[in-house]
Amino acid sequence: MTSRNNSKFCAAITICTLLLPLQGGLAQAAPSSFELELKDLETTKPSPKPRHRQTRQPRKAIDSDPASAATAPSAGLTRYTVKPGDFLFKILIRNFGLSNAQAEALIPEIQRLNKLPSATRLEVGQTILIPRTRRTPTAEIADKPAPVPQEEEHQPLVIPPVSSSAVAPQPAAPVVPEPPPPHRIEPPEQIAPAPQQPQPQEPAKAPEPAPQAPDQTPHSFAASLIRLWEEIVPGQKMIEPLTVDGKVLNPDDYPLLLSADGGRILVDVRNSLPAGLRSQIVRKYPDIRIVTRGKDSLRLFFSSLMKAAEFARIEENVTVSLGADPLLSVRADFRIVRLPSGRGGPETVLVFLDENGPCLPASLTGYLERKGYQVAQLSNRSDDAIADPGYDLRSIPPSSPCDMAMSLLEALSIKLDRNKIVSGTMGENADNRFSIRVESYFEANGKRFVLDCTGNDPYNYTLFRLLKVQGYGVIQPQGNDDFNAVAEHLLTELNYPHAFGRYELDYGRYKITITGFKITRRDNSTGRLILSSRPADPVFADLMRWEPGGNR
CATH class of the missing domain: 3.40.1350 (Trna Endonuclease; Chain: A, domain 1)
Structure with missing residues (x-):
């Protein structure tokens, strides 16, 4: 009896010795009533050796090609679709909550992974792969793959049951590290300019808003x-x-x-x-x-x-002349000749600088571009309002003397009554009246006028002499009159202040030189007028609307 008890005692000691190395990984000890019979040890196969750590399979190398890497979302990568204005530093700071130093350290890896030649020049719509970090993307991620659990340095040890009939001990709960305090995403830090030396008068400025004005x-x-x-x-x-x-x-x-x-x-x-x-x-x-x-x-x-x-060539204070009469001269601060971006010859850019003055008129900018120049200007305001009217340019193309006379009258805003019958008296006897059909009839400055285009007809000549006696003004262009002769005779009869010559109108940024009649309008028409027989692009009429002498 004693021998049997001693055998049971030795068997119990042996089992305790075998189980002793496993006690560190158990969540709780076996109950005190747990015992094994010697016959169980004789008939039961030895239990498998406990596994202290799971063996992890090595990860497959991630191909640097985004197309192949995108097929394995579990490889620790996140897909992001590039939006307008994106560059790598902004994406990592804004969307992934990285600090400045973390973003700078990760940028080379992202460039290598996606074969990006530049960290700032990204194509809109391009999908790039970004390695996952401990930070979680905040928003605006195109594709969100299934979350992959983070690898922990120490995995909990799992102990298999000793036998199929025994109750397996519960594993210890894994120790969860305390989460770090929430990270506040800071905007990209900007380098402020170095403080400037204070001016002598600045200490006297007490209010705080004053230093903000120079900014x-x-x-x-x-x-x-x-x-x-x-x-x-x-x-x-x-x-x-x-x-x-x-x-x-x-x-x-x-x-x-x-x-x-x-x-x-x-x-x-x-x-x-x-x-x-x-x-x-x-x-x-x-x-x-x-x-x-x-x-x-x-x-x-x-x-x-x-x-x-x-640049290929740079010129300062240049003047570009376009046309002959009228002649347009444009003053530019710089003329740049740059190599062509595509097919064709070199490209010329005119640069205009004025922080306080207005931009060039839109019509002048369009005209220069039609002539092969590109325009770039630094200006803080545009000014198309006309405070003081300049000149109204009217071009009268050469034609017959009578047609030119009628065009001149229309340019003067004089209403014509065509093919009108005019009546008058012959001598002092009011009963002796006559009637004559005239080419045009009009009134200006309180006086009646007729335009006669019949030539030197003796009968009409006598009647027109009688109309002059009765106070009519008679305008009779001759067959060999040119524009200057017709305009001079007409303006003299109408008593319009006028002068013929070649005029130079300076507008600051541009200058127009033109030959013609400078006229001051009368009656209900205001402003000044220039009549010219030279054909002109409509842009000249638009540019002359302003008062010369302005800094335009």
Whole structure:
């Protein structure tokens, strides 16, 4: 009896010894009433060895081709569809909640994975693959694959049951690490300009809004500069603000422009770029040239900017002449000759600069473009309102003397009564009356006029003499009269102030030189008139509507 008890005691010790290494992974100990009979040990197969850690299969290498990688959404990648204005840094900051440093570190991997030559020049609608991080995308993700559980460094140990008849012990609950505090997504950090030296009068300004006033000028200037540059260099819209060490330079103070040779120009609007940062940009970006405006004049600043842009040819203070009579002379601040973007010869761009004055009239811009020039202008306002009327240009094409006379009367806004019968008296006897059909009849300045185109008929000649005696004005163009002769005779009879000559009308940005009659209108017609026999493009009539001498 004692021998049997000793055998049971030894068997119990042996089982405890076998189970001792497994106690660290059990969620709870077996109950105290759990016992094994010796006969069970003799008839039961030995239990399998416990597994301390699951063996993970190595991941398949992800192909750098987005098409092949997109077929395996469980590979830890997220698909994103590019939208207008997107670039990699903005996507990672805005949509994935990464910090500046994390975004900068991940950008090279995304470029390699998607074979992107540039981090800023992305095609709208393109689908790119972005490696998953511990941050969760916030919104606007085109395709959302099924979530994949994050790999933990330590997996909970699972213990199989000792036998099929025994109750398996429950595994210990995995220790869930405490989640990190919620991360606040910060916007891209911008480099503020270096503080400027205070002016002597600034300490006296107590109110806070006062320092904000100078900021309006750089902001509006940078926006106007970018709009102008989009007209000069094709592709400017693809340029994003410069990023240095994860910080985006404020484009209102440091706009980035595309040069003609494919490089880039960083404009220091207020001469506030720190010297250390300037040196860092020069070392890191060899293609970037820095141009400073500061307090320089607009013309001097653009002279430096044009040279940095590497155009084929640049001319300053040029005058472009179009036509002969009338002659249009346009004054441009710069004329740029750039290499053609496609087929054809070199392209010429006229640049006009005026921060305070108006833009060119729309009709002049269209006329220059029809003549083969592209127009780019920096201006803050457009002014098509006519405060003081200039001249009304009327071109009378050469024709018969009578037709030219009628065209002149219509240009003077005089209403004609065609084929009218005019009556008069012969001598002092009122009973001796006569009637005559005239080509045109009109009244001007309180006087009656007739236009006679019958020639030197002796009978009509006598009747017209009688009409003159009764106060009529008689205009009789001769067969060999040209435009000047017809206009001189007509204007003299009508008593219109007029002068014939070649006139130069200066409008500041453009000048018009024209030959003809300068007339001051009378009666109900206001303004001044220029009559010319030279044909002219309608744009000349539009440009002469303004008062000469204005800075246009």
